[in-house]
Amino acid sequence: MTHSRTRVLLALVLGLLLSQFGPAMAAPVLRYTLAMPAPQTHYFEVETSLSGFGKPYTDLKMPVWAPGSYLVREFARHVEGFTAQAGSETLRTEKITKNTWRVFHPKASSFTVRYKVYAYELSVRTSFLDAAHGYVNGTSVFMYPAEAKQLPSTLEVKPATGWAQVSTSLKPAGAPNTFRSESYDELADSPIEIGNQKVLSFEANGTPHTVALFGAAKMDEAKLLADMKKVCEEAHRVVGKNPLDRYVFIVHNIDRGTGGLEHLYSTTLSVSRNAYASDAGYKGFLGLVAHEYFHLWNVKRIRPVALGPFDYDNENYTHMLWVSEGGTSYFGDLIVQRAGFVSVDDYLASTSNGITRVENTPGNKQQSAAESSFDAWIKGYRPNENSSNTGISYYDKGELIGAVLDLMIINETKGQKHLDDVMRYLYDEYYVQKKRGFTDEEYQAAVAKVAGRRFDDFFRRYVYGTETLPYATALGYAGLKLTVSPAPAEPALGATISGANGKYTVTSTTRDGSAWQGGLNVNDEILALDGARLTADPTQQLSSRAVGSEVKMLVSRDGQLQELRFPLLASTTQRYRIERMENPTAEQKTVLAKWLAVK
Numbered sequence: 001m002t003h004s005r006t007r008v009l010l011a012l013v014l015g016l017l018l019s020q021f022g023p024a025m026a027a028p029v030l031r032y033t034l035a036m037p038a039p040q041t042h043y044f045e046v047e048t049s050l051s052g053f054g055k056p057y058t059d060l061k062m063p064v065w066a067p068g069s070y071l072v073r074e075f076a077r078h079v080e081g082f083t084a085q086a087g088s089e090t091l092r093t094e095k096i097t098k099n100t101w102r103v104f105h106p107k108a109s110s111f112t113v114r115y116k117v118y119a120y121e122l123s124v125r126t127s128f129l130d131a132a133h134g135y136v137n138g139t140s141v142f143m144y145p146a147e148a149k150q151l152p153s154t155l156e157v158k159p160a161t162g163w164a165q166v167s168t169s170l171k172p173a174g175a176p177n178t179f180r181s182e183s184y185d186e187l188a189d190s191p192i193e194i195g196n197q198k199v200l201s202f203e204a205n206g207t208p209h210t211v212a213l214f215g216a217a218k219m220d221e222a223k224l225l226a227d228m229k230k231v232c233e234e235a236h237r238v239v240g241k242n243p244l245d246r247y248v249f250i251v252h253n254i255d256r257g258t259g260g261l262e263h264l265y266s267t268t269l270s271v272s273r274n275a276y277a278s279d280a281g282y283k284g285f286l287g288l289v290a291h292e293y294f295h296l297w298n299v300k301r302i303r304p305v306a307l308g309p310f311d312y313d314n315e316n317y318t319h320m321l322w323v324s325e326g327g328t329s330y331f332g333d334l335i336v337q338r339a340g341f342v343s344v345d346d347y348l349a350s351t352s353n354g355i356t357r358v359e360n361t362p363g364n365k366q367q368s369a370a371e372s373s374f375d376a377w378i379k380g381y382r383p384n385e386n387s388s389n390t391g392i393s394y395y396d397k398g399e400l401i402g403a404v405l406d407l408m409i410i411n412e413t414k415g416q417k418h419l420d421d422v423m424r425y426l427y428d429e430y431y432v433q434k435k436r437g438f439t440d441e442e443y444q445a446a447v448a449k450v451a452g453r454r455f456d457d458f459f460r461r462y463v464y465g466t467e468t469l470p471y472a473t474a475l476g477y478a479g480l481k482l483t484v485s486p487a488p489a490e491p492a493l494g495a496t497i498s499g500a501n502g503k504y505t506v507t508s509t510t511r512d513g514s515a516w517q518g519g520l521n522v523n524d525e526i527l528a529l530d531g532a533r534l535t536a537d538p539t540q541q542l543s544s545r546a547v548g549s550e551v552k553m554l555v556s557r558d559g560q561l562q563e564l565r566f567p568l569l570a571s572t573t574q575r576y577r578i579e580r581m582e583n584p585t586a587e588q589k590t591v592l593a594k595w596l597a598v599k
Contacts, residue, residue: 026109028052030153032142032187036194039160040131042120043080044141051110059146060113062099063139063312067189068261068299069125071381072315074098075140078118086111099313100146117141122254124261124268133195133214134160135252135268138188139312150183159194167199167212168192169248169265185310189264193250200225204232207244215253217273224276227341231290234339238331238420239297239427247296249289260288262295286341291332298331299324302426305437319440321373322463326398330406331423333399337596344596348480348578354400355471355482355576362511363391369398370440370464385522389511401463404474405447407595408458411477412451415590421450471576478592479584485575491547492571493539495520504534514551518566521557528554542568 033047050058062076076099084091086108094102105111117140119127128135145151157166157177170179170190181187193212200211202225209232211225228249236242248266253273260269269288275281299307304320318324337347358364372380372394379391406419425446430438438446448454461467472482494513498505504526509515529538530552542551547570555562584592592598 026052028145028148028151030145030148030151032153032155033158034136034141034155034192035158036129036134036160039129039134042118042129044117044119044127044129044134044136046115046117046141046143048113048143049110050113050145053105053111053145053148054109056106057102057104058111059096060101060103060143061146061312062143063188064099064314065312066125066137066139066261067307067310068263068295069381070315070321070376072377073126073140078140080116080118082113082115084111084113101143113143115143122252122270123258124252124270133163133193133197135214135250136192136194137268138190138192142184142187144184144188144312149185152183153181153187155179155181155187157192157194163195165197165199165212166192166194167197167210167248167250169246169263171246185308186264188312191250191261191263191266191268202226202229204229205236205242205244207242207247209247209249211249211251213251213253215273217253217271217276219276227286228289230339231286231335231341232293234335235290235294235297235331237338238294238335239302239423241297241424241427241432243301244296247293260292262292262300264296264300267292267295283336283341286339287332287336290335290339291328294328294331294335297427298328298423301431302423303431303437304443305439307437315377317374317377319370319373319464320443321376322369322394322398322401323443326369326393326395326400327402329395329399330402330419334596344598347596351400351403352576352578354396355578356574358392358396358400359468359576360573361392361396362389363387364397365466367391368464368466369394369401369462372397385508388508400469400471404462404469404471405455405458407474407477407591408455409447409451410591410594411474412453414587415594417450418594422446425450475578477588478595479581479588480578480592481581483577483579485577487570487572487574489547490571491542491545491549491568492573493520493542493551494569495539497526497537497539499537504538513572514566514569517569518551519564520553520555520566524555524557526553526555527561 029051031049035045037045062079064072064074066073082093082101084093084103086105091111092104096102103111103113117127119129122128122135125137127137127140154173155170155178156175159166159177166177168179168190170181172178173180193214195214198213200213200221202209211228244265246265250266250268252268252270254270255273257272257275258270260267269292271285272281275285304318304324306316306318310316333347333350336342367390372392376394402419410418426438430436444456444459462469475482492513493515494510495506495515496508498507506520506522506524508522509520526534526538528534529541545568547568549568551566551568553564555564
């Protein structure tokens with residue numbers, strides 16, 4: 001065949017292919033622009049430019065929740081004015097689900113979407129904008145192409161007039177205030193602080209750390225940075241691997257702090273502006289730093305299999321938040337203690353308080369730590385007046401499970417291994433090698449591998465069941481004993497009363513207590529006690545009564561008067577305290593030294 005005939009044949013084949021599939025499309029490109037021209041109105045303006053999208057329509061989605069905060073929050077409810085345009089042509093759009101907008105562009109592969117987001121909830125899990133500053137959580141502001149969530153993107157931030165700082169862990173993309181993301185997951189997981197915040201920095205583990213401080217607060221900045229550095233370096237020692245090339249702390253100093261939220265290369269901390277002025281407040285701040293910073297290993301990289309890649313449309317269920325959150329609380333407290341900010345005795349006192357809190361919560365016998373984790377979506381972030389009767393916090397219970405499990409591992413290995421080694425194994429095996437999360441069974445297998453034996457009975461009874469943790473046995477391994485103060489022989493109403501506005505209203509009742517059994521209801525207004533008009537909190541008046549004596553109450557319930565009569569039962573509250581044994585054995589000293597670095 002001659003060259004000319006070959007070229008003709010190739011041209012015919014190419015023409016046939018083009019007629020069937022059209023011209024080759026350029027790779028898709030995604031660009032975001034974030035503006036805030038009138039910050040006092042609380043509206044962010046978002047422009048999303050898409051090119052290389054060759055289908056007749058493209059769906060754009062807004063997440064319904066923010067990773068790390070396990071509640072469907074319906075961020076799409078704050079979106080307004082969604083429009084799309086290709087050149088000068090206005091494109092047809094249609095909202096097809098609660099959080100999905102469809103853009104029809106049959107003749108254009110490139111188009112631009114514009115919308116506004118109302119942002120006026122200043123928490124670590126939402127977005128906020130006012131005349132003082134802007135704060136963005138990506139899940140509540142940025143949409144993503146439904147079929148291209150892994151597409152890289154650039155973001156240009158246009159600060160409001162007079163604002164000079166943009167703080168984020170996103171990497172710069174060259175132009176001023178322009179950043180890049182490897183995927184939507186990274187964009188969504190990189191909060192942004194915009195305004196005139198104070199920016200400080202320190203280096204820990206060879207990595208630059210930035211601290212962006214919004215809000216006036218009295219603090220010793222040099223001490224703050226030195227102590228944060230110490231916490232970060234101590235946290236690093238747990239796993240011993242540094243996955244970072246940068247890290248950003250966004251700190252909101254406000255009237256009343258709301259906690260923290262972890263991200264892949266950053267965290268946001270919401271702190272009372274007065275916290276730095278007291279010893280307890282300052283240590284509380286360092287504890288929050290330790291907790292959120294340790295999350296960069298535990299949950300962001302060492303994670304249950306359900307927590308990534310994220311399904312932004314639905315709940316992401318796991319039984320393992322007692323590890324991801326409760327375990328992080330456990331290590332956070334250990335990190336602050338290991339770093340020298342909390343004494344051993346103070347740490348033991350704090351753990352004692354934790355046991356007291358959990359064991360005096362009636363819901364601890366109704367809901368397991370695994371169930372608490374699974375039901376976070378419907379219970380954890382929606383507490384009501386009956387929550388303490390029906391459930392337990394996976395933070396509080398998980399922290400205690402971590403302590404007991406750690407002591408058991410240390411004892412089993414004669415002081416050679418501890419829970420840190422479990423975290424190291426999970427990091428190497430699943431994050432580094434298998435590049436995925438672990439299952440419930442794989443977590444138990446990791447504990448067994450480190451300890452040298454399985455703890456299936458422990459997990460069945462205390463993690464997936466509601467039996468009381470073997471505190472005394474575990475503490476005994478370290479030469480410690482648990483003393484339990486018996487419930488005082490005094491009466492207890494078993495209810496909490498609010499005295500707001502001169503009215504004494506029931507806000508909660510305790511399962512099986514006097515009020516519970518006697519029919520006193522939440523929202524009842526107590527008017528009289530034993531025929532006398534109430535002038536003080538009834539719990540004070542009842543404290544001098546004899547156990548078993550009858551209580552006569554006149555209450556207003558839904559505007560109707562009712563008289564209640566019931567016996568006054570004894571208090572069931574117990575107090576737990578961890579104490580040191582007088583003559584611990586060498587083996588016990590070894591366990592304690594491994595656990596709390598006691599010499």
